[in-house]
Amino acid sequence: MTSIAKAPGKIILFGEHFVVHGNRAILGAIDKYATVTTEKINTENILISSSLGQASIQKDQDVDKVEKKFRPFFYIAKQVILKNNFDKGISIKIESDIPIGAGLGSSSACCVAAAASILNLFDKSDKKEILELSIQAEKTIFTNSSGADCTVSVHGGIIEYQKEKGFSKIDIENELNFLIIDSEQVHATDKVVEQVKKFKDENSNVFSELCSEEERLITKALDSMKNNDLETIGKCMAQNQMYLEQIGVSNDTLLSITKEIEKITFGAKITGAGDGGCIIALTEKDNDLSEYVNTTKYQTHQVSIQKTGMQVFNT
């Protein structure tokens, strides 16, 4: 049997970084996907192939000894093999149209799709098990992950997320549409999160005040989302961008993209870890952004919210 799972990437509308420290965040799944295809094989190896390269790893090897980029997938395969007392190995093929290191949840979507696909080789699994396994896998390379990115990839739609409380879905009548602008500066989420922790340790009062401001902003943003008030949502995004600038995760390139795009959209901000990666701008579905898209030197993606989350198939 071949098992295939497809999981969406994400944008963070509000609250990245603050969510790592216990605050709420609002995330949306987007219509860009990681796809993982797996099969049982007759050797005792875990075979991984992806655009980042190939690896063949003995299934009893220590997870920490595995090259970082393959570690989460090896971890997932190893956990599932142990749980099922399987005496052979697994092949894992990873494909993705989510840009890597750009703040669009590529790594989380790959972990979710891998967990869903590998669990499905053995038994029916539920979303809770897939989510727990994918978060543990992500933590093999990014210990401080809040779990937000994997959660929205599993469940889809727009969610409110808090580490201690988990997630709730936000029902919005109208569609939300975004233009993503990729600064093409690759970032490492774990390093940026570490940098914010340092900022917090050195500026605890300022950080705590910003957390409270972000909380108030999210309450306002949620109200405007329920009322389909795009103008206020956009203003809240611009405000959130200022908080991200204050904690030091923006830079000149990101700032100039933001300033440029917010002239022709409702509002714009960094999405994800920052210090590179992408800017998201809230648009109207029939907004004609072709002049910007055709003349900017950056790669752009027009996306809408993906509602269903990850999906699994057998062939």
Ligand code: MEV
């Ligand atoms: C990364 O997409 C979002 C961060 O808040 C980290 C996390 O939530 O794990 C920066």
